[in-house]
Amino acid sequence: MTVVLHDLLPADLRRSWVVDGTCPDLDLYSLFRARQITDLHRTAILDAKGKLCYTALDRKVRCLATALRDLGIRPGDVVGVQLPNGRHAVIADLALAALGAVALPFPVGRGSLEAECLLRRAEAVAVIAAVEHRGNHHAADLRTLAPALPSLRHVIAAGPGNTPEGTIPLSELLRSDPSGFVPARPDPDSAVRILVSSGSEAEPKMVAYSHNALAGGRGNFLASLIPDRTPPRCLFLVPLASAFGSNGTGVALARHGGTLILLDHFTPEAALDAVREHQPTHILGVPTMVRMMLDRLDGTGEKLPAPTALILGGSALDETTAEHAASAFGCPVVNLYGSADGVNCHTGLGSATPDADSQGVVAGRPDPRVADIRITDTETHEQLPDGGIGEIVARGPMTPMCYVGSPELDARYRTPDGWVRTGDLGFLDGDGILHIVGRLKDVVIRGGANISPAEVERELATHPFVCDVVCIGIPDAVMGERLAACVVSRAADSLTLEVLCEHLTERGLERRKHPERLLVVDELPLTPAGKPDRAALRVRMTEISRPGATKEVPLGQAS
Known part of the structure; x- marks a missing residue:
């Protein structure tokens, strides 16, 4: 049985974006093939194995597609992919697109329980996984799970x-004879990829994207950051298997004919080496990654090759990080607001750094060729006028089809006419600029009073000794929750809670919003998707906050 993936957008609206040229109306493999024919020997991938040109990549894609077809993979079948950044991940993406199948990538490092949940709910018929990566043995773990997954055959x-x-060894499949392979040519409005959201649900959300939504809507996002239309050289610091990383194969490669510069594991040293050696035009990562890179550059005076843009998303970008990054990389720093669920807005190339704003994070002007954005009342869901703070809703060419195997999520997060309810709070100012204020759910409730961690993080990030910060709520028997700040410090001496709270007072933040616990760490832990691991920090902070718990903290220090 193949999971049913229906489109919640009106069909005539979806087709209107094809008619006006907003979406290319071609499947991903056809787009890639057109790029390959145009420039046979352009470098497609730079990874740990070296260079791979478009023609060599296309042959490998056809080999794998032939082998997967012979294994019984058919159009509409879902195939999981758990691979590190590298050529195998790209080959798998394109081979599945050529078959008309649906790729379900999820990052290496995610545990077997989460993998089982994703594959079961998506009714995946096969999964391609790494034999070993940084101590994880994903292929063996997934083989062990197979008896509990009735749809999983390979x-x-x-x-x-x-x-x-x-x-089955992937190397064996890549030796298949591709000479007789004929691509499936699926409907461009059919599903090609399932994005996994790391949102706030108990289980990860899965969101189905069509060829047009990925290459068209998301492709238009990247197009707006390529001023001369030259094929980009994109250094992806985030996993290609993440929602942010979905801008890799289908967008940078197939839509724009670019080059993917890939690290199988992020470290700040490896990332800086890639910038020096490969001189990317676009660097895509999360703010925490860039802060780690800036820390390695601090005091060296080194001048890096300047890219066209440094594109940062996945978590809030503070003014200090943006300014330091613009200086170090010598290019505009683009603040990207986006999610797997179907929202995208960014600050563009117009200035070196995003404008500071005391009312929230400035996310830029929404682009209707990517996603139109409205603000609605959180209770009535009526559209609000400019300046009104409410829930951010989005609809446009990049809007996904539906949630996978979760009709309850469709009912909760999609309106009858296809708008995506993001769960984020914001407003549009008089100039049509979007400002992000916080999240409907992401609040700490202390003694009945709501505290926005995002607001406190923004203010703490302005302290000269704070390199990076995440604020979380931890359980408390008296108050219900208390706010804890997890900080990477620039100071030689340890930061104290008192010093940080004095700074917040000077910034005008009311006392009830001040953090009551402090954890100082050398680096923030990252999730497999490359975002700050709030869950790990919450567990650690909860452990050391228990009565009688040891105050010895391997990650850093607690106050």
Whole structure:
């Protein structure tokens, strides 16, 4: 049985974006093939194995597509992909698109319980996974899960090492004869990829995207940051398997004919080496990653090759980080507001850094060729006038089809006419600029009073000794929750809670919003998707806050 993926957008609206040229109306593999024919020997991928040109990549894609077809993979089938950044991940993306199948990528490092949940709900018929990556043995783990997944017929093992028993070596499939392969040419408005959202649900949300939504809507986002239309050289610091990383194969490569510069694991040292050696035009990452890179550059005086843009998303970008990054990288810093659920807005190339704003994070002017944005009342859902703070809703060419296997999420987060309810709070000013204020759910409730962690993070980030910060709520028997700040410090001496709270007072933040716990860490832990791992920080902070708990904190210090 194949999972049903229906489109919640009106069909005539979806087709109108094809008629006016907003979406290309071609499937991803056809777009890639057109790029390959145009420039046979352009470099498609730079990874740990070296260079791979478009023609060599296309042959590998056809080999894998042939082999997957022979295994019984059919149009509409969902295939999981758990691979690190590298050529195998891109080959899998394009081969599945060429078959008319649907890729379900999720980052390496995610545990077997989450993988089982994703594959079961998506009714995946196969999964391609790494034999080993940084101590994880995903292929073997997924093979163990197979008996509990009635739809799963094949586990394909990629990479060096001994192929686990019961799995199929990817290397064997890549030796298939591609000469007789004929691409499926699926409907461009049919599903091609499922994005996994790391949102606030108990289980990860899965969101189905069509070829047009990915290459068209999301492709228009990247097009707005390529001023001369030259094929970009994109350094992806985030996993290609993440929602942010979905701008890799289908957008930078297939839509824009660019080059993907890929690291199989992010470290600030490896990222800086890639900037020096490969001179990317666009660097895509989260603010925490860039702060780590800036820390390594601090005091060196090194001048890096200047890209066209540094594109930062996934978490809030503060003014201090933006200014330091613009100086170090010598280019505009683009603040990207976006999510797997179907919203995108950014600050563009017009200035070196995003404008500061005391009322919230400035997210830029919405682009209707990507996603139109409105603000609605959180209770009545009526559209609000400019300046009114409410829930951000989005609809446009990048809008996904539906949530996968979750009709309750469709009912909760999609309106009858297809708008996506983001759960984010914001407003549009008189100039049509979007400002992000916080989240409907992301609040700490202390003694009945609501505190926005995002607001406190913004103010703490202005302290000269704060390199990076995440604020979280931790359970408390008396107040219900208390606010804790997890901070990476620039200071030689440890920061104290008193010093930070004095700074917040000077910034005008009322006392009830001040953090009551402090954890000082060397670096913020990251999730497999590359975002700050709030859950890990919450567990650690909760442990050390228990009565009688040890005050020895391996990650740093607690106050």
